[in-house]
Amino acid sequence: MRIQIISIIGSLIFTFFILYLIRRKRLKEAYALIWGIMSIFFLILACWVDGLTFVSNLIGIFYAPATLFLVLLLTVILIMIQFSVIISLQVNKIRNLSQELALLKEQLSRLEKDKK
Amino acid sequence: MKTAVIIPCFNEQDTICSVIDDILNNMPENEDRQIVVVNDCSTDNTLAELEKDGRVIILDLPCNLGVGGAVQTGFKYAWKNNFDFAVKLDGDGQHRADCISVLLEVLKNDEADFVIGSRFIDSRKEGFQSTFLRRAGIKFFRLLIELLSGYAPSDPTSGFRAYNRAALKFATLHYPSFDYPEPEEIVLMRKNNFRIKDVFTEMRERQGGVSSISLLKAVYYMFKVGFAILMVASRPREEDSV
Numbered sequence: 001m002r003i004q005i006i007s008i009i010g011s012l013i014f015t016f017f018i019l020y021l022i023r024r025k026r027l028k029e030a031y032a033l034i035w036g037i038m039s040i041f042f043l044i045l046a047c048w049v050d051g052l053t054f055v056s057n058l059i060g061i062f063y064a065p066a067t068l069f070l071v072l073l074l075t076v077i078l079i080m081i082q083f084s085v086i087i088s089l090q091v092n093k094i095r096n097l098s099q100e101l102a103l104l105k106e107q108l109s110r111l112e113k114d115k116k
Numbered sequence: 117m118k119t120a121v122i123i124p125c126f127n128e129q130d131t132i133c134s135v136i137d138d139i140l141n142n143m144p145e146n147e148d149r150q151i152v153v154v155n156d157c158s159t160d161n162t163l164a165e166l167e168k169d170g171r172v173i174i175l176d177l178p179c180n181l182g183v184g185g186a187v188q189t190g191f192k193y194a195w196k197n198n199f200d201f202a203v204k205l206d207g208d209g210q211h212r213a214d215c216i217s218v219l220l221e222v223l224k225n226d227e228a229d230f231v232i233g234s235r236f237i238d239s240r241k242e243g244f245q246s247t248f249l250r251r252a253g254i255k256f257f258r259l260l261i262e263l264l265s266g267y268a269p270s271d272p273t274s275g276f277r278a279y280n281r282a283a284l285k286f287a288t289l290h291y292p293s294f295d296y297p298e299p300e301e302i303v304l305m306r307k308n309n310f311r312i313k314d315v316f317t318e319m320r321e322r323q324g325g326v327s328s329i330s331l332l333k334a335v336y337y338m339f340k341v342g343f344a345i346l347m348v349a350s351r352p353r354e355e356d357s358v
Contacts, residue, residue: 095181095293099189102154102175103196109174 233276
């Protein structure tokens with residue numbers, strides 16, 4: 001009983017922390033999707049005591065806590081992949097911006113030379 | 117006919133001016149060639165040397181992008197300023213400026229869209245032939261590229277290349293923008309139906325600076341480039357291919 005109360009409080013804190021970050025515009029909604037799913041997952045498991053055992057039996061895992069670790073690990077891997085994708089997109093944007101800046105710098109120095 | 121001679125450079129303070137001299141001294145009188153140097157955020161006095169020189173267009177990148185990104189900046193400049201051709205050569209002096217005309221000749225005769233200066237095409241074995249390890253790598257890439265694209269480049273890692281306007285436009289959008297783009301680019305261009313041709317150009321040993329590929333980096337190079345080639349080959353044609 002005690003562990004259930006703790007986990008419900010814990011997952012509520014987690015959910016509200018994510019929502020708080022989105023409200024304060026510290027976290028983009030588009031990137032918060034996986035975090036949101038994760039917090040809902042925590043909340044369901046915290047409220048539904050036999051849920052973990054039920055899911056474990058369903059997929060054939062004998063040791064119920066292992067299911068929890070499996071889901072956590074998969075979620076973390078998904079989030080890391082999402083980060084890699086975002087980083088790659090940003091590298092492209094930085095490249096284009098740098099190139100544009102170099103071209104503009106050249107144009108500016110040419111205009112200044114013409115003025116003199 | 118306007119040609120942009122694009123030189124990407126990163127820390128080439130000792131050689132860049134002699135490379136520029138070489139190009140200007142070997143410029144045929146009836147040709148309009150403009151040298152465009154892309155400074156990839158050098159940490160030495162490259163930029164100061166270039167500004168002192170004053171005979172070239174300087175594109176000064178605010179952060180280091182690697183060869184691919186630097187070269188692409190030059191392509192964008194050449195495309196925007198309506199150059200008919202672009203030639204790309206290295207800033208370390210291994211590509212001979214008197215061979216630029218050889219590359220351009222192929223483009224002017226419309227025999228190809230994209231020309232690669234190759235040191236291996238001729239059995240004469242003149243000029244610098246590179247080290248054993250590098251030659252082994254080159255053989256590997258030649259085989260891999262032939263397997264995937266049906267075209268066997270005689271010198272797949274050569275950075276001495278020329279582009280007509282169609283190839284130039286394509287490169288402004290799709291040039292492999294990371295490190296070591298050369299072998300990958302051949303597969304990309306071929307895949308998108310550009311006509312490629314190798315011509316013999318003599319090469320020198322680098323005049324200064326260190327090769328961007330040390331022995332330690334060689335393994336990384338093989339994997340990265342090999343993988344990139346496979347990926348390029350597996351992608352569909354770009355929408356704006358010819």
